[in-house]
Amino acid sequence: xxxxxxxxxxxxxxxxxxxxxxxxxxxxxxxxxxxxxxxxxxxxxxxxxxxxxxxxxxxxxxxxxxxxxxxxxxxxxxxxxxxxxxxxxxxxxxxxxxxxxxxxxxxxxxxxxxxxxxxxxxxxxxxxxxxxxxxxxxxxxxxxxxxxxxxxxxxxxxxxxxxxxxxxxxxxxxxxxxxxxxxxxxxxxxxxxxxxxxxxxxxxxxxxxxxxxxxxxxxxxxxxxxxxxxxxxxxxxxxxxxxxxxxxxxxxxxxxxxxxxxxxxxxxxxxxxxxxxxxxxxxxxxxxxxxxxxxxxxxxxxxxxxxxxxxxxxxxxxxxxxxxxxxxxxxxxxxxxxxxxxxxxxxxxxxxxxxxxxxxxxxxxxxxxxxxxxxxxxxxx
Amino acid sequence: xxxxxxxxxxxxxxxxxxxxxxxxxxxxxxxxxxxxxxxxxxxxxxxxxxxxxxxxxxxxxxxxxxxxxxxxxxxxxxxxxxxxxxxxxxxxxxxxxxxxxxxxxxxxxxxxxxxxxxxxxxxxxxxxxxxxxxxxxxxxxxxxxxxxxxxxxxxxxxxxxxxxxxxxxxxxxxxxxxxxxxxxxxxxxxxxxxxxxxxxxxxxxxxxxxxxxxxxxxxxxxxxxxxxxxxxxxxxxxxxxxxxxxxxxxxxxxxxxxxxxxxxxxxxxxxxxxxxxxxxxxxxxxxxxxxxxxxxxxxxxxxxxxxxxxxxxxxxxxxxxxxxxxxxxxxxxxxxxx
Numbered sequence: 001x002x003x004x005x006x007x008x009x010x011x012x013x014x015x016x017x018x019x020x021x022x023x024x025x026x027x028x029x030x031x032x033x034x035x036x037x038x039x040x041x042x043x044x045x046x047x048x049x050x051x052x053x054x055x056x057x058x059x060x061x062x063x064x065x066x067x068x069x070x071x072x073x074x075x076x077x078x079x080x081x082x083x084x085x086x087x088x089x090x091x092x093x094x095x096x097x098x099x100x101x102x103x104x105x106x107x108x109x110x111x112x113x114x115x116x117x118x119x120x121x122x123x124x125x126x127x128x129x130x131x132x133x134x135x136x137x138x139x140x141x142x143x144x145x146x147x148x149x150x151x152x153x154x155x156x157x158x159x160x161x162x163x164x165x166x167x168x169x170x171x172x173x174x175x176x177x178x179x180x181x182x183x184x185x186x187x188x189x190x191x192x193x194x195x196x197x198x199x200x201x202x203x204x205x206x207x208x209x210x211x212x213x214x215x216x217x218x219x220x221x222x223x224x225x226x227x228x229x230x231x232x233x234x235x236x237x238x239x240x241x242x243x244x245x246x247x248x249x250x251x252x253x254x255x256x257x258x259x260x261x262x263x264x265x266x267x268x269x270x271x272x273x274x275x276x277x278x279x280x281x282x283x284x285x286x287x288x289x290x291x292x293x294x295x296x297x298x299x300x301x302x303x304x305x306x307x308x309x310x311x312x313x314x315x316x317x318x319x320x321x322x323x324x325x326x327x328x329x330x331x332x333x334x335x336x337x338x339x340x341x342x343x344x345x346x347x348x349x350x351x352x353x354x355x356x357x358x359x360x361x362x363x364x365x366x367x368x369x370x371x372x373x374x375x376x377x378x379x380x381x
Numbered sequence: 382x383x384x385x386x387x388x389x390x391x392x393x394x395x396x397x398x399x400x401x402x403x404x405x406x407x408x409x410x411x412x413x414x415x416x417x418x419x420x421x422x423x424x425x426x427x428x429x430x431x432x433x434x435x436x437x438x439x440x441x442x443x444x445x446x447x448x449x450x451x452x453x454x455x456x457x458x459x460x461x462x463x464x465x466x467x468x469x470x471x472x473x474x475x476x477x478x479x480x481x482x483x484x485x486x487x488x489x490x491x492x493x494x495x496x497x498x499x500x501x502x503x504x505x506x507x508x509x510x511x512x513x514x515x516x517x518x519x520x521x522x523x524x525x526x527x528x529x530x531x532x533x534x535x536x537x538x539x540x541x542x543x544x545x546x547x548x549x550x551x552x553x554x555x556x557x558x559x560x561x562x563x564x565x566x567x568x569x570x571x572x573x574x575x576x577x578x579x580x581x582x583x584x585x586x587x588x589x590x591x592x593x594x595x596x597x598x599x600x601x602x603x604x605x606x607x608x609x610x611x612x613x614x615x616x617x618x619x620x621x622x623x624x625x626x627x628x629x630x631x632x633x634x635x636x637x638x639x640x641x642x643x644x645x646x647x648x649x650x651x652x653x654x655x656x657x658x659x660x661x662x663x664x665x666x667x668x669x670x671x672x673x674x675x676x677x678x679x680x681x682x683x684x685x686x687x688x689x690x691x692x693x694x695x696x697x698x699x700x701x702x703x704x705x706x707x708x709x710x711x712x713x714x715x716x717x718x719x
Contacts, residue, residue: 138537143537143540185708185712186711186712195533195711195712197533197537198474198533198536198537198707198708198711199708199711199712201536201537201540201707202704202705202707202708202711203704203708205644205645205700205703205704205707206700206701206704206705208700209696209697209698209700209701209704210701212569212693212694212696212697213688213693213697216688216691216692216693216694216697217688217691231551349555349556352555352556354552354555357548358548358551358552358555361544361545361547361548362545362548362549362552365541365542365544365545365548366545368541369538369541369542369545372534372537372538372541373522373525373538
């Protein structure tokens with residue numbers, strides 16, 4: 001995000017040009033900072049030009065994550081109760097195949113895989129935004145009770161307590177309520193560290209109890225149908241929620257990318273961010289509402305799989321450079337984590353299917369503990 | 382006995398104690414009279430004075446009476462263990478449910494059932510062992526620099542441990558249908574459907590824990606002044622801690638073996654007891670005795686009548702009233718260190 005833009009002749013420049021294209025550098029006098037690629041282009045007879053900077057490490061990390069995601073997804077599509085050879089899976093995806101194979105791949109596994117991608121990406125981007133906002137890697141939506149709020153309200157709409165609003169809308173209401181409560185109770189501001197998180201745990205406990213209360217009120221078969229969804233599963237996607245999530249995720253990622261420059265400044269102290277011209281209130285509000293909406297939409301599809309919001313951004317942050325806020329990386333890593341977890345949950349004890357929420361909790365729990373208990377580890381982003 | 386005399390509430394606290402005890406008696410009565418079933422309070426009163434129909438008699442004596450007694454025992458155990466755990470971790474947020482002690486004993490019971498043992502008598506010691514494991518985890522975490530001195534981080538670590546153990550427990554239940562059937566109703570934490578026979582195997586360990594508590598109350602109170610002072614007064618801090626851990630494991634394991642995991646009682650009860658009795662752990666413990674059952678029984682009565690004719694899990698009610706207390710403690714401008 002930091003440009004080193006030096007105009008004019010070459011001899012005024014104090015930096016070593018590292019750009020790949022030296023003649024380009026000589027022409028415009030704009031260099032890529034260390035560790036970046038500068039992609040420039042010009043038009044109108046070289047009188048106008050534009051360029052973008054690409055963080056080399058983040059770019060490579062994203063490419064790697066993308067390749068890993070595609071390979072994992074292929075394995076995901078091939079395996080299951082019926083194993084299908086990769087070649088016929090690919091044929092079913094891109095051309096004709098026997099009807100049974102086509103049915104299993106295209107109608108059963110593909111929608112579920114897409115659900116894993118979308119929910120994982122949404123949870124992870126939301127987690128990344130919240131972590132940056134609160135300057136604490138533990139402040140993910142799952143931990144501060146947003147998931148539970150969304151789940152409580154969405155369960156209310158699923159089990160039909162005389163509420164006919166669609167699950168995504170209800171989940172949004174619930175998530176917003178939980179967030180407002182957490183922030184209100186913690187005394188505002190996302191920068192109060194652990195106090196804010198414990199207020200969130202309390203709020204989450206209340207909404208978790210409310211979910212159980214709802215489940216206790218309805219008939220046993222309705223409750224049984226809603227149960228796996230309250231622990232987080234990709235098996236019971238309420239109709240229509242996927243489309244909403246896909247649209248919401250598209251918009252959300254674009255907005256997050258726009259916001260990421262302001263957010264990466266907000267990782268410094270408030271005074272520095274303000275001095276650099278960031279409107280703290282507005283950026284915070286935007287990031288928070290983005291995180292809340294993304295979480296809510298994902299919860300409406302898959303239930304609370306909050307650990308993905310912790311693990312996804314963490315992987316992205318380890319792989320990419322520490323300079324920016326890894327929005328794309330988080331999305332890819334989240335999708336990857338979700339796909340792997342759901343695949344493991346389907347295969348591990350087959351024919352019993354483990355809800356993906358349990359798999360991520362078992363993997364993410366020790367990791368969370370490790371973050372917390374490391375000597376002197378402050379948990380800061 | 383001078384030791385006991387030192388731990389009794391002073392005259393100043395007498396009205397409060399009396400009020401709490403009479404409130405407790407009233408709550409016990411209400412617990413006998415109110416229920417989700419068709420037996421009305423009027424029928425229940427006729428049973429209590431010696432009359433009543435066959436059905437009403439059965440409901441009151443075989444269902445509500447054991448339930449009330451179990452509520453008393455569970456309340457005392459959880460309340461006292463919360464106060465003790467808070468005293469040795471010097472942390473007002475330490476609570477068996479939040480720190481994963483309860484989850485540890487639930488997990489141990491689930492493992493036991495999967496390994497094939499199903500004897501109800503075995504459940505209590507196994508649950509207590511699990512609770513001991515949870516306690517040892519907590520104490521080791523408290524030792525860590527940075528985490529132990531930060532009450533809030535300890536709670537976070539506890540929450541992470543609990544959710545991990547809960548996930549493992551549900552994994553086990555998914556894997557083993559027989560175990561799931563056996564403890565499905567136990568694992569949510571409730572007082573309903575428990576029999577008096579479930580209470581019997583817990584009694585001896587509770588007595589042991591009570592005796593230990595009486596002997597450890599004074600060293601524990603001096604430990605509040607700091608390790609050096611306690612040593613100077615002739616106590617062994619390590620020994621005190623070990624026995625408190627043992628007591629907490631016995632109490633929490635016992636309570637969990639009967640009622641299943643119930644969170645937040647150990648947070649709310651000592652919080653209220655300290656508000657009444659002040660900082661001395663000995664007085665706090667005395668006040669936990671009536672306050673614990675009071676909270677559990679009131680929550681249980683509410684759980685019976687809110688969604689009648691069905692019932693709510695007890696844990697839902699305790700979470701609903703415990704979470705605000707958690708937030709209140711954290712919100713306090715300066716986190717009180719014990």
